Amino acid sequence: MEKTRKSKKRLKAAKELNRLVVDYYLECNEAKAVGRPVGWMPPMNGAIEIFYAMDLQPVFPENWSPVCAAFGLTPQNFEITDGLGYSRDLCGYLRNITGYVHGEMNDERIPLGGLPEPDILLSPGGGCIPVMKIFHILERRFPEAKVFYADLPQVAMEKIQRHHIDYAVSEMHRLIEFLTEVTGRELDYDRLKEVVKLSDQACALWDEIMSYRRFVPAPFSAAEIGIMFVMVTRQGTQEAVDFLTAVRDEVQEKAESGTGVIEEEKIRLFWDNIPLWYNMGLFNYFEKMGGVVVAETYSAAWSLRLDPQNPVEALAMKSLISYPLVSCVSVEKRKEMVLKACREYSIDGAILHRNKSCVPITLGQMDIKKALEVELGVPSVIIDADHMDDQNFSVAQFETRVDAFMEMLLEKKGHEW
Amino acid sequence: MSSVSVEPFVSALNESEYHLREMAREGKKIIGYFCTYTPVELIHAAGFLPVRVMGGVGEVNDAYSLAPNFICPPLLLSLEKALKGEYEYLSGIVQGYTCDVVCGMVNIWEENIGGEIYHTIPLPYNDNPASREFFRSCISELSHKMESIGGTITEDSLTESLDLYAGIRKIVLGLYDKLSAGLLPLSAADLFHVIRAGFVMSPEAYFDMLKLLQNEVENAEIPGRRGIPVLVSGSLVEDPRAFTILEEVGGRVVSDDLCTGFRNFYPPDGEGDDAVGRLIDRYMKRFPCPSRIRAKERAPLLIELVKHSGAKGVLFLFEKFCTPHLADYPILRQELIKENIPGIVVETEETGIMEGQLRTRLQGFIEMLES
Numbered sequence A: 001m002e003k004t005r006k007s008k009k010r011l012k013a014a015k016e017l018n019r020l021v022v023d024y025y026l027e028c029n030e031a032k033a034v035g036r037p038v039g040w041m042p043p044m045n046g047a048i049e050i051f052y053a054m055d056l057q058p059v060f061p062e063n064w065s066p067v068c069a070a071f072g073l074t075p076q077n078f079e080i081t082d083g084l085g086y087s088r089d090l091c092g093y094l095r096n097i098t099g100y101v102h103g104e105m106n107d108e109r110i111p112l113g114g115l116p117e118p119d120i121l122l123s124p125g126g127g128c129i130p131v132m133k134i135f136h137i138l139e140r141r142f143p144e145a146k147v148f149y150a151d152l153p154q155v156a157m158e159k160i161q162r163h164h165i166d167y168a169v170s171e172m173h174r175l176i177e178f179l180t181e182v183t184g185r186e187l188d189y190d191r192l193k194e195v196v197k198l199s200d201q202a203c204a205l206w207d208e209i210m211s212y213r214r215f216v217p218a219p220f221s222a223a224e225i226g227i228m229f230v231m232v233t234r235q236g237t238q239e240a241v242d243f244l245t246a247v248r249d250e251v252q253e254k255a256e257s258g259t260g261v262i263e264e265e266k267i268r269l270f271w272d273n274i275p276l277w278y279n280m281g282l283f284n285y286f287e288k289m290g291g292v293v294v295a296e297t298y299s300a301a302w303s304l305r306l307d308p309q310n311p312v313e314a315l316a317m318k319s320l321i322s323y324p325l326v327s328c329v330s331v332e333k334r335k336e337m338v339l340k341a342c343r344e345y346s347i348d349g350a351i352l353h354r355n356k357s358c359v360p361i362t363l364g365q366m367d368i369k370k371a372l373e374v375e376l377g378v379p380s381v382i383i384d385a386d387h388m389d390d391q392n393f394s395v396a397q398f399e400t401r402v403d404a405f406m407e408m409l410l411e412k413k414g415h416e417w
Numbered sequence B: 001m002s003s004v005s006v007e008p009f010v011s012a013l014n015e016s017e018y019h020l021r022e023m024a025r026e027g028k029k030i031i032g033y034f035c036t037y038t039p040v041e042l043i044h045a046a047g048f049l050p051v052r053v054m055g056g057v058g059e060v061n062d063a064y065s066l067a068p069n070f071i072c073p074p075l076l077l078s079l080e081k082a083l084k085g086e087y088e089y090l091s092g093i094v095q096g097y098t099c100d101v102v103c104g105m106v107n108i109w110e111e112n113i114g115g116e117i118y119h120t121i122p123l124p125y126n127d128n129p130a131s132r133e134f135f136r137s138c139i140s141e142l143s144h145k146m147e148s149i150g151g152t153i154t155e156d157s158l159t160e161s162l163d164l165y166a167g168i169r170k171i172v173l174g175l176y177d178k179l180s181a182g183l184l185p186l187s188a189a190d191l192f193h194v195i196r197a198g199f200v201m202s203p204e205a206y207f208d209m210l211k212l213l214q215n216e217v218e219n220a221e222i223p224g225r226r227g228i229p230v231l232v233s234g235s236l237v238e239d240p241r242a243f244t245i246l247e248e249v250g251g252r253v254v255s256d257d258l259c260t261g262f263r264n265f266y267p268p269d270g271e272g273d274d275a276v277g278r279l280i281d282r283y284m285k286r287f288p289c290p291s292r293i294r295a296k297e298r299a300p301l302l303i304e305l306v307k308h309s310g311a312k313g314v315l316f317l318f319e320k321f322c323t324p325h326l327a328d329y330p331i332l333r334q335e336l337i338k339e340n341i342p343g344i345v346v347e348t349e350e351t352g353i354m355e356g357q358l359r360t361r362l363q364g365f366i367e368m369l370e371s
């Protein structure tokens, strides 16, 4: 296997997804050209719906990193960041985006036109340290941008109480006031309700799509996880709902007709932690031995519902619930989620990506490993890698570990290999 | 004239484990914390003893079965100790959310070490009336939790604790003033022991010891400390050898920006209409750790500290893999360069520092500052 490789996609929707990605980045750059305010924000929070409702353009630097990885731009971005004196031990998202914004951001060689410079920065107080530091770096790089200093309680999902919600709601209102002031645009609350409703529909569709992966054989694998692009960038739009509806229909049809990813699905796998964005082909690696990655931890990030009648609180809750998935979530909760997924998706084995770039998700993984073994008898294997930097990934080590793991699983299930 | 000895502090440190075990056996609840953003006054006011969990220097083995090798050494070493039973006397951990590693570690401890109270406080990042009100709710949530394990917090008990800790901080800040002025008859390593003892002692006993030390310092003959003045900035320091080497090669530590140093003490107290208000005010205004603030806001504070202390350069002493510090460093460096303040970076590993290599580098740094 090569160190960097694209995944093999089998869903028809994958083609449509390519168009959506191109359209989205085109829209971002057009916004700049026509003077629609562009705001950069961290992923997975309730501000995205407010942006769409106010006809502002949201841009997600964290999502740009997988794009850079897919196009092979990461090494040159890292080089610029190294040159600025940043440690190579920092999260790859931080290293990638820092290099990108300090390089030729909109050079014609940059795919998709690059990112438009921000008019607004939603700089988070909350989430993980790297994501906060990314925005501190952006604030310095784009001194003209208007900065919203956001604050969000760092509390584990199961510990959320009224005072956390109240504070998150008051922060949402402060954000709306800030956006009104700096853009001169008013928020129409009826429009917001519609957007939140669309967002809720997208979440419901997401859950439904994921539920079809319970079918044996599974209708699609983690190799197709790029579909989450719409959850990251398009939540609250009709476009997302339409796309997800098409995906749902396709997946449903496959599941019900018993069409799997490969001819004979022998082993069902679970993936923990962020994928290796520069090597999504890794998800296909298991296929030669009959393995399919049918579930992963991070798809749970959008497994929530939003009440359109109470849109501001719904968005505050969204921020409180989804972001802790990558920072302050308790081991207890993560264990519960992984175990539940392993039961529901009939998992035979789990792959735990010990991700040098993401400490928050990696910490606690060993407890999950133990729980999988003790409570479910599900074996797991640790893969040492990094979601952005291929220097921290050894193909040989990966293959040795995975081959041995797969052989063991096959034997356990009485298959020949 | 009398001499100044930090011996009592060193023995308090060495004997702390024994004493803490005894106290726990006698029924005192001891609550651990990792970072200095934990409101120790509140824990103390509840009738418990707050103790800072430290990793020291050593080898990591068992901790790797629970945590990856790319997190900071102090937390790996603390976990190692805990797995060996060295923190058995703790009733749990209360921690203000600072960095992701600490947050993750609280979870891992809760799962594997156990105890009756584990709590992370989601400290607000902004300082405004709404965030302070939120902070107040967080304090009350924690108070209830502590009451549920037998603590009692009253306006009076909290006021007393605030007074006690303010007293301690004032004395230590006085020592820092003398340090900067070259009038402290203690080496940087000595001061380090004095401060470290405070993390594992009862504040009442520590306060008494500090008063004695303060007295000795006042009456001591000042040896006129020499050396090129340097400020040390970074995460936490578990191994004072770096200070000693710096002083051996001709430097002199005149101040620091460390959470095992100045950052833990400044300001000594806060203001407020009631005890909780006073507590909140101090934690909102405290000298910031990079996990809580932007480099652009921290840089001027650091520069002021450098100028005020008379330092000619900054030794950045980072724990390996410490994201908040490593991520801020390039911006701090740019700001320091604008002020013509040179700096050098040293990263520490579990086994402490590599002495030979460090000596050569620090020697070069001091020579550069001299010229």
Ligand code: SF4
Residues within 6 Å of the ligand: A091, A092, A093, A094, A128, A129, A130, A131, A274, A326, A327, A357, A358, A359, A360, A361
């Ligand atoms: S959650 Fe992980 S990957 Fe995302 S920015 Fe934080 S450390 Fe990096």
Ligand code: SF4
Residues within 6 Å of the ligand: B072, B074, B075, B098, B099, B100, B101, B102, B235, B236, B291, B319, B321, B322, B323, B324, B325
């Ligand atoms: S701030 Fe740095 S040194 Fe302190 S606990 Fe976090 S990672 Fe470790």
